[in-house]
Amino acid sequence: MTQKAVFYHAGCTICLDAERQIAHALDPSRYAVEIVHLGADRSRIPEAEAAGVVSVPALVIGGAPLHINFGASLSDVKGVA
Amino acid sequence: MTQKAVFYHAGCTICLDAERQIAHALDPSRYAVEIVHLGADRSRIPEAEAAGVVSVPALVIGGAPLHINFGASLSDVKGVA
Numbered sequence: 001m002t003q004k005a006v007f008y009h010a011g012c013t014i015c016l017d018a019e020r021q022i023a024h025a026l027d028p029s030r031y032a033v034e035i036v037h038l039g040a041d042r043s044r045i046p047e048a049e050a051a052g053v054v055s056v057p058a059l060v061i062g063g064a065p066l067h068i069n070f071g072a073s074l075s076d077v078k079g080v081a
Numbered sequence: 082m083t084q085k086a087v088f089y090h091a092g093c094t095i096c097l098d099a100e101r102q103i104a105h106a107l108d109p110s111r112y113a114v115e116i117v118h119l120g121a122d123r124s125r126i127p128e129a130e131a132a133g134v135v136s137v138p139a140l141v142i143g144g145a146p147l148h149i150n151f152g153a154s155l156s157d158v159k160g161v162a
Contacts, residue, residue, distance in 0.1 A: 070148075
């Protein structure tokens with residue numbers, strides 16, 4: 001039985017490093033990790049906001065947002081055309 | 082073959098939440114996670130600093146520090162008698 005974890009990023013170097021180090025390090029027998037690029041899939045931004053994400057990269061796991069280092073604020077991601 | 086990952090914290094609520102959500106979520110077949118309470122084991126502070134840790138909670142994995150949310154700066158931890 002796996003629970004869902006969502007890793008939100010915006011394609012920046014800090015995001016990709018965190019993705020490599022954390023998102024792919026979770027136990028696959030317990031967590032199904034979805035990687036969401038908010039720059040490429042802007043329709044997911046409201047969902048990230050609703051989960052409490054204020055900057056990327058962030059991992060939402062167990063319903064709580066974990067902000068990992070700092071790549072960009074969500075408002076910056078929203079401001080990018 | 083597991084690689085070492087070290088989770089540094091200082092006992093605060095933010096630290097303990099992150100420990101529960103991240104440190105224990107890593108794949109145990111790939112990562113041997115050590116939990117270090119820098120408030121209780123102050124002799125490990127220089128090692129954390131050398132790894133690039135500037136605040137807790139932080140996870141050092143693959144040689145790089147990931148700062149997860151923000152509980153306290155390392156200088157605050159050092160300042161606590």
